[in-house]
Amino acid sequence: MSVIVITGGSRGIGASTARHLAQRGTGVILTYNNNPQAAAEVVGGIEQAGGKAVALKLDVGNVGSFEAFREAVVMTLRDVWNISTLTGLVNNAGYGLFNPLQTVSEAQFDGLFNVHLKGPFFLTKALLPLLEENASIVNLTSATTRVATAGVAPYAAFKGGLEVLTRYMAKEFGDRRIRANAVSPGAIRTELGGGLNDEFEAMLAGQTALGRVGEPEDVAQVITMLLSEDGAWINAQTIEVAGGYNI
Numbered sequence: 001m002s003v004i005v006i007t008g009g010s011r012g013i014g015a016s017t018a019r020h021l022a023q024r025g026t027g028v029i030l031t032y033n034n035n036p037q038a039a040a041e042v043v044g045g046i047e048q049a050g051g052k053a054v055a056l057k058l059d060v061g062n063v064g065s066f067e068a069f070r071e072a073v074v075m076t077l078r079d080v081w082n083i084s085t086l087t088g089l090v091n092n093a094g095y096g097l098f099n100p101l102q103t104v105s106e107a108q109f110d111g112l113f114n115v116h117l118k119g120p121f122f123l124t125k126a127l128l129p130l131l132e133e134n135a136s137i138v139n140l141t142s143a144t145t146r147v148a149t150a151g152v153a154p155y156a157a158f159k160g161g162l163e164v165l166t167r168y169m170a171k172e173f174g175d176r177r178i179r180a181n182a183v184s185p186g187a188i189r190t191e192l193g194g195g196l197n198d199e200f201e202a203m204l205a206g207q208t209a210l211g212r213v214g215e216p217e218d219v220a221q222v223i224t225m226l227l228s229e230d231g232a233w234i235n236a237q238t239i240e241v242a243g244g245y246n247i
Helices: 012-023 036-048 063-081 106-130 153-172 198-206 216-227
Strands: 003-006 027-032 053-057 086-091 131-140 179-185 238-241
Touching: 003 012, 003 063, 012 027, 012 036, 012 216, 027 036, 027 063, 036 053, 053 063, 063 106, 086 106, 086 216, 106 131, 106 153, 131 153, 131 216, 153 179, 179 216, 216 238
Parallel strands: 003 027, 003 086, 027 053, 086 131, 131 179, 179 238
Antiparallel strands: none
């Protein structure tokens, strides 16, 4: 049985990825932080469709909670699937902050750093002993690492750091045949940063070669591919999923 952990799986890209994986017969452990009801709805939908998923609470910005989370994962694998290892990890949880660089406070900077770079680093470290040989790690980054967008400097900087970290994961975990790749979404219809209004969506669509913003499913399909045998020879890459954003 294949089971994958997805952080931030209660909404947006994470929830869509959980559903896509479950449709392929993969078990899912999805995490949430502040919205257990949304997580329960995702789990309920997966189970109604014949899949199996479990939601666990996790604050990715709190490294001190990772040991307890790992133990919860161990118990969940044993009690729900009668296995002891994971086949994949998706570091997806995150949030946006749209402030000019000169107005960003130290607390805001630290919060983004903890969730988008420090958290994925130490969560991957904590779960690494549970990842089986030939497992796959997917880190969610952002097209803002390629295209400078006013107001997202700290967010983009830490996503850029995560892209570099992805390559180092691929290098250092290669002896266990664990692959690591990054997926870099462009403008996607999610709740990140407060979501899209009609005017903002029209502007982003106008900057995208395919003439629309992306849907969570557009990104989830690529993540699912990278976690599967279809992506078995893709490693240490950042794949932008953006429909030709600002090209």
